Amino acid sequence: MTEEIIIAGFGGQGVLSMGKILAYAGMMQNKEVSWMPSYGPEMRGGTANVTVILSDERISSPILNKFDTAIILNQQSLDKFESSVKKGGILIYDPSGITTHPTRTDINIYTVEAADEAAKQNFKKGFNMYILGAFLKLKPVIEPEFMRKGLEKSLPSRHHHLIPENEKAIERGKEILKAKYIIPTPLN
């Protein structure tokens, strides 16, 4: 199993930390992991993205231009990375603020209204956890007990009391995932 993921959005949306939680959880589950961020001026208020690879084998390149799954949180990132999803791969995005929606017909496209849900639940900081939940619904690469361990490892201990709330958001994310476009199964 190798899962190659790009997570992209604005700086401050929790893009890098979502990737970090995934990487930590993967490591706790004894997988090989890599977490390669974009770094530099764009992190200070512009777009941010991170490539996360989870694998049962030694990871070759931490730097990729084709992904199994793209998790997209703003319009710029959608424009940039829609074409980078492997054929038959998955694109997950939050439609709030998106004006030009994805159009590819050779990938599976899902939406998760995480920003709305986070506002509704009054848990805006948990925005990225709803997204993470939606991803895990589609790709259950991490088992829940290791997800918790990943949260414990990546959050500073002063925030550990928030872990149950984060786990709830992950579960809620699984529920609010919607299929937008699914590649039709060919008729035999």
Add this chain to the structure above:
Amino acid sequence: MEDIKLMKGNEAIAEGVIRAGCDGYFGYPITPQSEVLEYLMMARTEERTGMVVLQAESEIASIHMVYGGAACGKRVMTSSSSPGISLMQEGISFMAGTELPCLLLNVVRGGPGLGTIQPSQSDYFQAVKGGGHGDYKLIVLAPASVQEMYDFAKLGFDLAFKYRIQVMVLSDGAIGQMMEKVVLDEQIPRQTNEEIIKNYPWVTSGKTPDRERNIITSLDLDPVKQEKINIHLQEKFKKITENEVRFETLMCDDAEYLFVAYGSSARVCQKAIQLGRDKGLKVGLLRPITLFPFPYDEVARLAKQVKGILCVEMSAGQMIEDVRLGVNGVVKVGHFGRLGGIIPAPDEVLNVMEEIFIRENNYGRRTN
């Protein structure tokens, strides 16, 4: 239980030097390696091992603090990124002249000048061919993973003291900034002053009545004496060349086409090999781990086996000169590099290999 952590490359080497019993770090912040200094500051090294961590007023000050620490036989280091390493060259040359051991880390960014903060490999010449003046070499280690960033801390210090030489870890922004799993070792205690005096009789530890004064200087105005010093240095570099070559080969047994790449470019090539093998192309990778001493013999051996060699580096072509020396005209050598902080993509790299060597009618294009 095994101590495993998820760390950035920069953090891993910082933890590595603490655990390798480093006595002192002197540095000045610069992207993309500031995490080294940050991590060491946060790690409360003075409480853990007594290691000194100091932010100097400049890179020039840092390297001369390293000079001073090394003259006392201490395990000392500095780190910087390309423009900062350029500033340090005078001090590095002086340390070469005085044979003072130290660990240097260059987390390379694009140049020349201030360039960019994104990853690059354009400092190969500076690191391998002598960045400062005079006939000298550094041992240059090129990590390709976060684990190697960690491992090369101890290896670097060990080699530095074994040969009384300066060891440079030549990393880049990608390896420095990415996180991977790291297996950590037990803490090695720092050497006591008594151990240092016993192990390194050359240190300036204060003259005792039973021995001559130790003088550390790179100045000798008598050309006959200076030549002797130079010959001694060259003998040392020769010994290192004979004993310390390190490299890794991947899928080379049946390879018909060979990538030669180091650091993050080697990781990209690993993926390119997978993509190539999926297509039925017999591609392999030679990854030099020591850039000095360079694995010329292994290049020569593989050159006789393969039909083409592609050197992949994030520069306009620097390591390719050493690859060509090893190949010695036996087989065609091509080059592919992205510049200015851009990392090549795996399919891009494979495509160039195919374009130059494999697809019909294009044979020999882009080679030189």
